[in-house]
Amino acid sequence: MTHGAAMISEQHLALLICPSCGASGITLGGRRDPALECGACGVGYPIVSGIADLTPRPSGKPVRHYRTEALYDVIARWYDVAAPLMSLFIWGCPPLRYIDWSHRAVGRAMGGRLLVHPVGTGLLLKHVYSIHTQYPIVATDYSWRMLRQAQIRFEKAGMDNVVLVRSEPEHLPFAPDSFRAVMSMNGLNGFYDRAKAMAEMSRVLEPKGTVVGATLCRGLERTADLFLERYERWGIYPILRSRSYLVKELQEAFEGSRVRYETHGAVVFFLVDRSLPPVERPPS
Numbered sequence: 001m002t003h004g005a006a007m008i009s010e011q012h013l014a015l016l017i018c019p020s021c022g023a024s025g026i027t028l029g030g031r032r033d034p035a036l037e038c039g040a041c042g043v044g045y046p047i048v049s050g051i052a053d054l055t056p057r058p059s060g061k062p063v064r065h066y067r068t069e070a071l072y073d074v075i076a077r078w079y080d081v082a083a084p085l086m087s088l089f090i091w092g093c094p095p096l097r098y099i100d101w102s103h104r105a106v107g108r109a110m111g112g113r114l115l116v117h118p119v120g121t122g123l124l125l126k127h128v129y130s131i132h133t134q135y136p137i138v139a140t141d142y143s144w145r146m147l148r149q150a151q152i153r154f155e156k157a158g159m160d161n162v163v164l165v166r167s168e169p170e171h172l173p174f175a176p177d178s179f180r181a182v183m184s185m186n187g188l189n190g191f192y193d194r195a196k197a198m199a200e201m202s203r204v205l206e207p208k209g210t211v212v213g214a215t216l217c218r219g220l221e222r223t224a225d226l227f228l229e230r231y232e233r234w235g236i237y238p239i240l241r242s243r244s245y246l247v248k249e250l251q252e253a254f255e256g257s258r259v260r261y262e263t264h265g266a267v268v269f270f271l272v273d274r275s276l277p278p279v280e281r282p283p284s
């Protein structure tokens with residue numbers, strides 16, 4: 001298991017739960033090829049070129065969802081060029097905003113562990129990482145190709161404290177309270193079951209932790225809406241309807257936590273802060 005940006009250590013093993021049955025007690029299996037094993041249900045999870053594939057067996061994803069995976073596998077090689085251009089000209093959001101908000105996420109992880117979910121090609125993480133070299137980071141994605149690009153990038157940059165894991169947002173393979181902060185840039189708009197994915201983020205976050213993220217939203221930019229409508233028709237993104245709906249969903253998933261947000265073009269940046277007292281809800 002020495003080919004990754006970082007190896008899975010005993011400490012990481014303690015963080016893991018089985019995405020298929022939810023039990024803790026994941027160990028390094030005794031098979032010839034490197035693999036993790038669940039002591040409770042016996043399912044094995046391969047480690048491919050240093051990246052542990054901790055997606056549930058069988059996958060919880062509906063077949064339709066493989067279109068999103070295929071899309072990212074196909075564009076992985078061009079993502080670093082395409083993403084900033086799309087952000088600027090289609091989503092109407094200056095790419096530097098992502099850097100600002102990613103810094104917030106990394107800053108909030110201070111003294112704890114950061115989950116980067118999804119990591120994509122690691123483009124943002126590398127840019128914000130250089131001044132925060134001491135953080136233990138776990139980074140996930142579903143697309144193998146995106147993960148491989150991230151791995152290559154982190155290896156070249158000598159970032160040996162980032163552990164890459166393939167996971168499904170609806171079944172995160174981590175124990176409760178594992179992370180002080182979660183950074184989730186442009187992930188929510190692609191997650192199939194958003195409510196479940198948010199509930200999973202809430203479960204793995206420390207009680208006073210923070211989620212910092214960004215997502216595409218409908219109804220904010222005309223050009224963006226044309227694209228988002230097509231994506232939805234092709235079954236690629238289960239799109240968020242509106243900004244107020246997003247805030248409501250986040251508040252529900254994070255039990256009334258305060259949600260701060262800022263909008264740039266069709267992108268809504270948000271920060272869910274569990275260190276502050278929850279917002280009082282009007283009686284329903």
Ligand SMILES: C[S@@+](CC[C@H](N)C(=O)[O-])C[C@H]1O[C@@H](n2cnc3c(N)ncnc32)[C@H](O)[C@@H]1O
Pocket residue numbers: 065068069072083117118119120121122123124141142143146167168169184185186187190191192
């Ligand atoms: C727009 S990229 C953002 C990557 C990174 N956060 C960034 O800002 O550069 C979206 C990422 O989410 C992943 N993704 C999209 N839909 C997903 C899903 N339903 N399950 C898991 N990952 C998904 C893709 O593989 C892709 O790497």
Ligand SMILES: [Zn+2]
Pocket residue numbers: 018019020021022023038039040041042043
């Ligand atoms: Zn299991």
